[in-house]
Amino acid sequence: MTPSERLSAYHRGEPVDRLPCVPIVGNTAARVVGTKVSQFRGNGKLLAHAHIEAYRLFQYDIIRIFTDLYTQAEAMGATVHYPEDETAYLEKPALASHGELDQLQPADPYRDGNLPHHLEAMKIAVDKVGKEVTVTGALTCPFTNASFLVGAEQLVRLMLRNPEAVHRLCEISLETNLRYAKAIIDAGCTPSLTDAMSSCTVISPRQFQEFSYPYLKRLIDYIHSRGKSVTLHICGKTNRIWDRMVEAGADCISIDNDADLLEAKEKVGCQVRLMGNVKPSEVMLQGTGDDVRAAVLDCLSKAYDNPKGYIVASGCSLPTETPFRNIHAMLDTVRKVGYPVDPEKLERLSAG
Numbered sequence: 001m002t003p004s005e006r007l008s009a010y011h012r013g014e015p016v017d018r019l020p021c022v023p024i025v026g027n028t029a030a031r032v033v034g035t036k037v038s039q040f041r042g043n044g045k046l047l048a049h050a051h052i053e054a055y056r057l058f059q060y061d062i063i064r065i066f067t068d069l070y071t072q073a074e075a076m077g078a079t080v081h082y083p084e085d086e087t088a089y090l091e092k093p094a095l096a097s098h099g100e101l102d103q104l105q106p107a108d109p110y111r112d113g114n115l116p117h118h119l120e121a122m123k124i125a126v127d128k129v130g131k132e133v134t135v136t137g138a139l140t141c142p143f144t145n146a147s148f149l150v151g152a153e154q155l156v157r158l159m160l161r162n163p164e165a166v167h168r169l170c171e172i173s174l175e176t177n178l179r180y181a182k183a184i185i186d187a188g189c190t191p192s193l194t195d196a197m198s199s200c201t202v203i204s205p206r207q208f209q210e211f212s213y214p215y216l217k218r219l220i221d222y223i224h225s226r227g228k229s230v231t232l233h234i235c236g237k238t239n240r241i242w243d244r245m246v247e248a249g250a251d252c253i254s255i256d257n258d259a260d261l262l263e264a265k266e267k268v269g270c271q272v273r274l275m276g277n278v279k280p281s282e283v284m285l286q287g288t289g290d291d292v293r294a295a296v297l298d299c300l301s302k303a304y305d306n307p308k309g310y311i312v313a314s315g316c317s318l319p320t321e322t323p324f325r326n327i328h329a330m331l332d333t334v335r336k337v338g339y340p341v342d343p344e345k346l347e348r349l350s351a352g
Contacts, residue, residue, distance in 0.1 A: 002132040003061040010309060019304065019312055019341070020061040021334040022275065023284065023327045026317035027067060027087055029054040036085040037320060040067050044120025051121070052128055058327050063129070064192050065121050066138035066317065067114075072176050073140070073148035075113030076104065087320060093151040098158055098165040104149065106175035109183040119187050126188035136231075137184040141195035142173040142215035149173065152197065159207055166211050174215045178222055185226045193219070193232045193250075201236030201258070208241050213248060220249035231275070235316060242268045257282075257315030262302040274303055275311035284326050285319045292329040297337070297350045304341040 001009070001017050010016045027037045029050035040047045047065065055063050068088040074080045077094035095104065109115040118137065125135045140148075146169040147155045158166045181191045197203070198212040220230050232245055233254035242264060245253055252273040255264050261277040268274075278284065283295045296312060303310040312334050318327070337346060 003059075004132055004134060007061060007134060016339050018334050018337065018339050019300075019310065021331055022060050022062045022064075022311055022313040023058065023278075023322075023330050024064060024280075024314045024317045025051070025054050025058070025060070025327070026064070027320040028318050028322050028327070030085075030320065031324075032057055037067070037087060038082045038084050041082055041088075041114060042117050044117040045124060047117065047121035048124035048128075052125055055129065055133060057324070058331055060327075060331060061133065061311070063125055063133055063135045064138055065118055065125060065135065065189070066192075067118075069138075069140045069144065069194060069196065070148055071114050071118060071138075071140070072107060072145050072173075072180060075107035075109070075115050076145075076149060076172075076176060078148050085320075090148055093154075094149045098150060098154070098162065098169070101165060101168055101172075104169075104172050106172055106179060109176075109180045115180060115183075119183055122184060122187045122189045130188055134190060135188070136190045136192035137180075137187070139177060139180055139184065139191040139193055141193050141198065141212070142170045142177055142219060143212035144195050144197040145173040145176065146170050147197045152202075155197075156203075159203075159211060163210070170211060170215045174218060177215075177219050181219065181223055182226075185223070185228060190228045191223055191230070193230060194234075195232065196235040198234050198241075199236035199256075200238055200240050205240045205244070209244060213244055217248040224249060233276075233316070239263055239267070246271050252311070254313065255315065259315075261299055265303050265306045269303075269306040269308060271308065273309040273311065274306050275313040276315045277303075278312070278314045278330065280314045280316050280318050280322075284314055284330070285322050287326065289325055289329040292326045293333045294350070296330055296333040297346065300334075300337060300341065301346055301350060304337075304346070 030037045032054040033050045070080045079092035081091040082088045229251040231252040232250035255276040257279040278295045
């Protein structure tokens with residue numbers, strides 16, 4: 001089966017050869033084509049080539065065009081540092097203080113920053129392999145993007161001292177999100193949502209409800225209005241907001257390795273598909289093939305019978321230097337288990 005056939009059949013409850021599997025390949029794609037991560041900047045053709053070749057090498061089920069979380073914030077004026085061969089990081093927020101808010105404008109995805117190059121990569125990927133595999137475009141959600149516009153520390157202070165400024169930041173971020181989501185969908189792709197700063201590791205559930213949820217829901221509502229489903233990833237501990245993530249409209253929740261996959265199944269598995277939970281660093285980067293197999297089998301034992309379905313995946317984007325053998329080990333394990341999952345076979349494989 002092609003990945004698209006597999007995902008479609010699985011969604012309809014029809015027979016498939018194995019569960020969908022998505023080791024979330026980000027800048028590891030650079031290693032597949034022998035290039036430096038920094039060379040992706042301003043080069044949509046190279047970015048597309050790397051992700052297409054990574055897909056062809058590993059045969060996973062979803063391509064995600066991604067380099068870093070800062071593409072939208074950079075397009076809105078933030079300064080992003082690009083190390084020669086590592087993932088970019090935020091060097092300077094777009095605003096020195098919230099007093100400069102009136103100067104902030106939503107980004108034009110066809111003109112500003114690296115957004116046009118990411119869109120180019122998406123269009124190329126869709127043209128070359130879109131008939132056989134779903135191509136998604138990474139989109140940083142309103143609250144997290146707002147934190148890159150003023151800096152995380154200042155945003156936390158503003159939530160306490162000037163909540164109206166936070167709402168204004170999120171509103172402007174949302175407008176950029178909506179424009180970029182439209183461009184991603186118009187390119188033939190599906191937005192893939194990441195909202196790192198909305199984690200309960202960073203803010204409280206009450207703050208999530210006030211400052212993140214309303215804008216996240218409006219973004220998801222728009223994506224649904226365009227006929228696309230939504231996968232939502234929030235890093236770290238999220239168990240206290242899983243119900244709100246579902247209410248916001250997520251069709252699939254990506255579970256970070258800091259969260260409990262079994263708990264997620266018990267709490268929201270009847271409402272939403274789950275994916276993830278294999279540790280990106282401890283297992284996928286630093287572990288052996290046997291470690292990967294054990295971790296995948298453990299996740300399968302917890303969630304293969306999730307009422308709304310389960311996608312085997314890493315808990316977050318893979319580190320750049322993730323060994324190819326470990327990505328192959330993840331896919332090989334899922335193939336060996338097959339589908340429907342036989343609990344006795346799963347137990348035998350887990351036992352060694």
